[in-house]
Amino acid sequence: MEAEHETNSDVLEAPPVIKGGKFLSFFLGKEEYALEILKVQEIIGLMPITPVPKMPDYIRGVLNLRGKIVPVMELRARFNLDPVDDTEETCIIVIQDKNYQMGVVVDKVSEVTDIATDQFEEVPSVGKSSGNEFLSALGKVKDSVKMVVDVHKVLFDVPDELLDAGSN
Numbered sequence: 201m202e203a204e205h206e207t208n209s210d211v212l213e214a215p216p217v218i219k220g221g222k223f224l225s226f227f228l229g230k231e232e233y234a235l236e237i238l239k240v241q242e243i244i245g246l247m248p249i250t251p252v253p254k255m256p257d258y259i260r261g262v263l264n265l266r267g268k269i270v271p272v273m274e275l276r277a278r279f280n281l282d283p284v285d286d287t288e289e290t291c292i293i294v295i296q297d298k299n300y301q302m303g304v305v306v307d308k309v310s311e312v313t314d315i316a317t318d319q320f321e322e323v324p325s326v327g328k329s330s331g332n333e334f335l336s337a338l339g340k341v342k343d344s345v346k347m348v349v350d351v352h353k354v355l356f357d358v359p360d361e362l363l364d365a366g367s368n
Contacts, residue, residue: 218337218348220317225310225346226293228276229284232310234339234346241296243309246286260305263292270294272303278354279334297355304354315339315346323347 223234224243244265249272251261258277262269272292276283289308294301320337336350 218317218320220315220319222312223315223339223346223348224293224312226306227308227310228279228281228306232344232346233306234313234315234348235293235295235351236348237312239295239297239351241294241301244292244294244303246290246292246305263303265294265303268301270301270303272305273354275304275306275354295351295355297351300355302355313341313346315341315348320348 222237224237224240225232225234227233247263249261249263252259255261258274260272260274262271264270274283284307286305287307290305291309292303292305293309294303319340321340323332323335323338325332334350334354335347336353337348339346339348
């Protein structure tokens with residue numbers, strides 16, 4: 201019986217976790233997150249948000265953005281973080297993914313930064329429900345780590361009626 205063993209030629213190199221490029225970084229508390237800049241439609245200051253009954257608690261409501269109704273997600277609640285009061289730095293990042301728009305409330309926007317493909321690492325898995333399902337990678341930038349948000353999961357893992365409100 202032959203012993204099974206792996207050689208370097210048997211191991212395939214894993215595909216990159218995420219493709220490098222420009223990312224918009226923002227804060228929720230002291231933690232820094234990032235979004236692919238191509239998914240960001242615009243950044244707006246906090247404006248009146250109309251609550252909608254029977255929506256999940258992570259949905260703050262909807263806003264009228266130049267005549268278009270855009271659902272607004274409270275990203276802190278979506279990530280199970282403690283709520284905080286809005287400040288002058290609190291803003292809404294309007295995200296466009298395919299035909300859908302969603303506003304996400306963040307504590308403050310930081311910067312647009314380049315993150316190369318080789319600076320990304322997989323999000324470590326810690327048990328079944330690690331809370332990392334909304335992250336696509338960890339980006340290493342200088343001495344910091346930016347948690348890259350998986351826009352598709354954050355946007356589409358919501359009730360259908362919410363997607364209908366934000367579709368083009």
